[in-house]
Amino acid sequence: MTDNNNGVLVVVEVSESQPIDLGLEMLALARYLTDSMGGIVTAVAFGTGMETTGETLIAHGADQVLINDNSIFANFHAEAWLPDLSKIIAEVAPAIVLIGHSESGTDLAPRLAFRLDVDVATGCESIEVMNGQPHMTRSCFGGLAREVVTFTKTPTLATVRSKSQQALPPMMERSGEIKHVDSILDENSIRTRVVNRETEKADGVKxxxxxxxxxxxxxxxxxxxxxxxxxxxxxxxxxxxxxxxxxxxxxxxxxxxxxxxxxxxxxxxxxxxxxxxxxxxxxxxxxxxxxxxxxxxxxxxxxxxxxxxxxxxxxxxxxxxxxxxxxxxx
Amino acid sequence: MKIVVCVKQIQNPEIPSAQFRIDEQAKVLIPVSGLQPVLSPFDEQAVEAALRIRDSLGEDADVEITIVTIASKASRAPIKAALALGADNAVLLSDSVFDGSGGYVTARNLAEAIRTIGDVDLILTGRQAADGDAGVVGLGIAEILDIPAITFARDVRINDGVVTVQRVLQDGIETVEADLPALVTISNELGKVRHASMRETMRAAKKPVNEWMPDDIGLDETQVGSTAMRYKLERLYIPVNDIECEFIGGDTPADIAAALAQHMREAKLI
The missing domain is CATH 3.40.50.1220 (TPP-binding domain)
Structure with missing residues (x-):
């Protein structure tokens, strides 16, 4: 098996058909990483009603956007995302896969790691490429210490902490390709059933x-x-x-x-x-x-x-x- | 019904940060001398979740709770503590080759131990260990065993071969169910854990603790320790904090508040 080397793939979460800030922050990190190791930045968005999502992601640094628009992805459900995401990663063959260290990302990334048979660095604060190899810095011991880890097998999978990076200012003149992917999900393969969801709407400023x-x-x-x-x-x-x-x-x-x-x-x-x-x-x-x-x-x-x-x-x-x-x- | 709870023993995470030391050369934690290791807090809550399930199902359900952990022989205290809380028996992956190989290998080793135990209906783990803070092992076990996994539980119930879990979300609560066998990771919202009773503590001394080597769970040397690892620890350090705190004082709360508000205004924050 050859090593994956096709840049950085960013899994972007979408809320009310717009990418969340953390997704844009990760695109900035992905650009920074591809600057030193080459390859393209691919953004992947799962959700529904994403008419303008692709343009937003390109303006913030993506070269290629893969949109998986399907009503089943309206709410995050790890088991539903995994088959499509694994297939996309196999096709794009990125050197690095970035996932947000959010509620969904922390649920998704470890599962994905084992499907890809790689390790995962969760809660990363920074990633630097040294000697061609991504070095992830993450917090451990309840925030008292930091560790820097590297992986021996690609793709390097990491979840990125919110606010650890700064999103790039949008450049509407940036160009990139937007592709729509068809879902291969077999809904019968989903074994966990969401029977109820009660959300508390928070008042005031987020x-x-x-x-x-x-x-x-x-x-x-x-x-x-x-x-x-x-x-x-x-x-x-x-x-x-x-x-x-x-x-x-x-x-x-x-x-x-x-x-x-x-x-x-x-x-x-x-x-x-x-x-x-x-x-x-x-x-x-x-x-x-x-x-x-x-x-x-x-x-x-x-x-x-x-x-x-x-x-x-x-x-x-x-x-x-x-x-x-x-x-x-x- | 068989429940396995995977636990990790760690240095007490509640120690004052001034006592926390790292050997940067060896890239390891320097243990605080005289301090007993404890169950990682989320794992302790996973034990509690198992006990609550047994309590709610009653005697007839014949719930057997097995604690599984990776630990060389250094300390048995955390395992004894879990048994004293009410778990029935324990499996110790006690060869030193099992130690410190990271989430990827740990999940593989624990999954094989669970396969060896056989016919396990429910696996519980903490949402993450309080030392590595990774949150990888639980979901990894479920993927390897190809069973459904539900994360960040605050409540776990079993009914007719179905596990129903209340998950904690940032903006609410989600109820998710799956057919057994399944794996659930437990979050701190599960709430208070019970204390060991004198009676259970006395009984704990007699409960079986099995020590297993890689052979016992069908693992060869390529599947354990550093040969199987997918990651390399390059550096471990304590970040330096160079902020100097300027204290704002005053004779009355109103004076102090006025000074603080003034600082906030000067910094153009209000």
Whole structure:
């Protein structure tokens, strides 16, 4: 068997017929990688109603877009995606396959790895080609350490952390090819059945795109603390997140969780309130531009990652901050 | 009904980060001396999920829970802990050749052990180990055994040969079912795990722990250890953080809040 060498293939998730940010971020990484090792950037999108998706992906760096438009792909379902995706990868023969380290990607990539009989590096923060070989840097030990790994068999399969890369500005004049692929899926091969899906529609600004994110932890003392955080978020057009510990106590919706097993944010400003700074939390907010933290413990880990720190009782300081911002805005 | 729970023993992930050390030369963790290894937290919750299934099915269902782990003989404490929680027996892949070969080989080795156990209805694993943070092994086992897999469970129930799982999604909950045999990976949302009772702890000492070598599960030397590995660890290090924190003080909460708001305004954040 010859080695795969045809550039980088990016699996792009599509939401409401548009690629999600992480997909565009990965296209930038794919361009960077093909610059040093050659080959083309192929974007693969599964979904439905993707009339303009192909153009968007080309404008953001794809040379070739493969669209698999089928109502069965409207919602992510790993078992449904695998046969088509495996076939596409066999045909394109990329040296590297990038998948988003999202809820869907973390469910999909390990399965795909074993179908392709390769290993997979999950949650990568960066990929560099050295001596022709992709070197993946990923977080491990709950965010305390980083490891750099290489693989002995192609394609190199990696999931990429959200916000670890910056999408390229769209260039509408870029050219590329858009192909529609026919699904080979035999629906009888799907063994897992989704019987119900209940989604909670989050209000306000989406956490991943907010310029200011306020995270709450155990130091808030209870669910009431989140009310103040939400008030402040509303005043500054920000979003509210939380540590795993606060979610586990049901002080806030599960969807608030930031960290290794939750969401990843990288806002201009992250305000950590009553959060100790456990490494698994920092894994979800460590790329924020500025971190400000409020904690009653002067030795809290979180201060080591913070630009500004306040030692004090968050239950007194946060209502005062809300008041202060109200004054400034008036 | 046979349930296998795959667990990994790791250094306690709750230690203060100042105690966490890496030997960059050898590319390994330097264990904190005197610290007992523990079950990886998500795996502990997988044991709990198995116990809850047995509790809900009752005595008649005759549920047998087997713990399977890869570990050289260094420590038996985490296995004993799982048995003390109520698991019936354990299989230890105890040859040192099984250790540290990464997710790809680990999944292959565990899958062969599960095949050797035979007639397993349900396999449970944690969503990811709390040291490697990879989340590869569980799904890998399912692919190798060619059975359905459902990830990130907060609730697992068995009814008439069907497993029904509530999956945690970022924006909600999804209910997924599959016919047995199947594999389910467990997330922290499963909730609190039980404590071992005195009675179970006493009983645990007598529960069978089988030690298996590669031969015992039909693996030859090309399928274990470094020869089978698909990856190479190039570097392992602790990232340096060079941020200096500027503390904002004040006499009253209002003073502190005013100073913070001022900083935010200067930085054009509000």
């Amino acid at each position: 956490m991943e795109s907010a310029k200011i994110v306020i995270g709450g932890g155990l130091g808030l003392g209870g669910p009431e603390g989140f009310k103040t955080l939400n008030e402040i978020a509303e005043l500054v057009d920000g979003a509210v997140g939380a540590s795993r510990a606060a979610c586990d106590l049901d002080w806030c919706p599960r969807s608030y969780q930031i960290g290794l097993s939750g969401r990843t944010v990288a806002p201009e400003l992250y305000i950590a309130v009553g959060i100790s700074g456990a490494s698994h939390h920092m894994a979800g907010c460590g790329n924020s531009k500025t971190i400000v933290s409020v904690n009653s413990d002067p030795n809290a880990e979180i201060f080591k990652s913070s630009r500004f720190g306040i030692v004090g009782n968050s239950q007194e300081i946060m209502p005062a901050l809300a008041e202060e911002i109200r004054k400034l805005k008036a």
